[in-house]
Amino acid sequence: MFSKIRRILAFVMVIGVTLLFLDFTGSLHAWLGWMAKIQLVPAVLAVNVVVIVALIVLTLLLGRVYCSVICPLGVYEDFVNWLRKRLNKRARNRFAYSKPMHWLRYGFLTVFVAAIIAGIGSLVALLDPYGNYGRFAATLMQPIWQWGNNALDAVATRFDSYAFYPVEVWVRSLPTLLIAIAMLALVTTLAWRGGRTYCNTICPVGSFLGLLSRFSLFRFTIDTASCINCGSCARRCKASCIDFKHHAIDYSRCVACGDCVDNCSTSAIKLRLAFAKPTDDGNSHPEPQRPINVDSGKRAFLLGSAIALSGAAIAQTEKRLDGALAEIEDKKVPKRATPILPPGALSARNMARHCTACQLCVAECPNQVLRPSEGLLTLMQPMLSYERGNFCRPECTRCGNVCPTGAIRPITVEQKSATQIGHAVWVMEHCVPLTRKDDEGKPLACGNCARHCPTGAIRMKPVNPDADEPVLIPFVNDERCIGCGACESVCPARPFTAIYVEGHDTHRTI
Secondary structure, three states: HHHHHHHHHHHHHHHHHHHHHHHHOOOOOHHHHHHHHHHHHHHHHHHHHHHHHHHHHHHHOOHHHHHHHHHHHHHHHHHHHHHHHHHHHHHHHHOOOOOOOOHHHHHHHHHHHHHHHHHOOHHHHHOOOHHHHHHHHHHHHHHHHHHHHHHHHHHHHHOOOOOOOOOOOOOOOHHHHHHHHHHHHHHHHHOOOOOOOHHHHOOOOHHHHHHHHHOOOOEEEEEEOOOOOOOOOHHHOOOOOEEEHHEEEEOOOOOOOOOOOOOOOOOOOEEEEEOOOOOOOOOOOEEEOOOOOOOOOOOOOOOOOOOOOOOOOOOOOOOOOOOOOOEEEEEEEEEEOOOEEEOOOEHHHHHHHOOOOOOOHHHHHHOOEEEEEEOOOOOEEEOOOOOOOOOOOOOOOOOHHHHOOOOOOOOHHHHHEEEEEEEEEHHHHHHHHHHHHEEEEEHHHHHHHHHHHHOOEEEEEEOOOOOOOOEEEEEEEOOOOOOOOHHHHHHHOOOOOEEEEEEEEEEEOO
């Protein structure tokens, strides 16, 4: 019964978390947003004391249930193991007890904790299991989900139904995509070959909870009187933590999945109160579980991975035409001295210290202006860019509402309209009135940036006020500009816009 309940809860959790990243309408967050907030690393970074205490208490009660029920990456590893067993019946009895690699486990845990303290967000993102699963879902699953939506829209439109609407599918960051593919290949390979190898060797969350699970109140224990030393439990244990010859279980690696109970023919393994060992008289007496003989097994672990990070975000390949006569040249990303961080991020320091680069905000952004950073220290963390014709609308606060780590704090529409995340910079060499002329040889009038500025921070002024027909160019009031990017998004200059936004390391209220 325990294992059945665990499987049902795990299935619900992984489906719910996955839907959070696939949903591009923002309608599911109100119902499923809590599933992201109860993940351990986001809770720690957000200083969510209630969740942290609850997860610690859960581990001290039942062991590493978090790894087999709540963590989506752990559930994915179980799915890979189940899939292999379905494809190959001989793989059902492929595991064996192995010696724990404490030096590797706690080495990764030490590096992870040091990265959190030092604020090295890119390293935290690479090791966080929730962040890794989020990148799988956002960069690999969501495009497939969107293509399916577009196919349904095409079919529905033929029947005059508008239940669906098409969405643009594009790669927001090539390095993030490559990292997601590489980590998915790594986790899948280790799970296919060794069950919970990644969970019990590399994952810092698993190592931390393993320290606590040594003191769990309820554990799976082996009744020596009933055990016939058949080894069935060890051959089915994905964590390779059962030493059946000595009737011992390494609770630091046990993920409390219950598979050993299901496969024990004599019911010798049961969930019992810690250190309570059944005897021949049928009663339970406190007795310490026998220690694991770490010299009884040996396991070789080889890990090698190299990820080449280069290139920029893939541009949109679909051609766009002006009046069906000429191809419109795509805008290029300006070279910003300071990246633009979303409102609610507070500062670059806050973003670096709290973001796990899970891509939930990127996947949920309705304006598609959020994309992963390609900087080394901020790798895969969200930043704003407006070259695709969209801007950060003052009425939208979705990214702060969905962020589970506190990297982007929830803010109101009023607060967002008064938050300066950057300021507009005018580039004279690209401005249309100064570089292009009409058929009569007169300078082209523009003023798009001024007309679309929601805060009125841009005004047009004449280059030569004394001229009969003065040429008007934009003037930016930095004190009123909030860095929303409306001016940059509507600027007709190509390939580089005549006005773009420079970010601020620290946001301020105007």
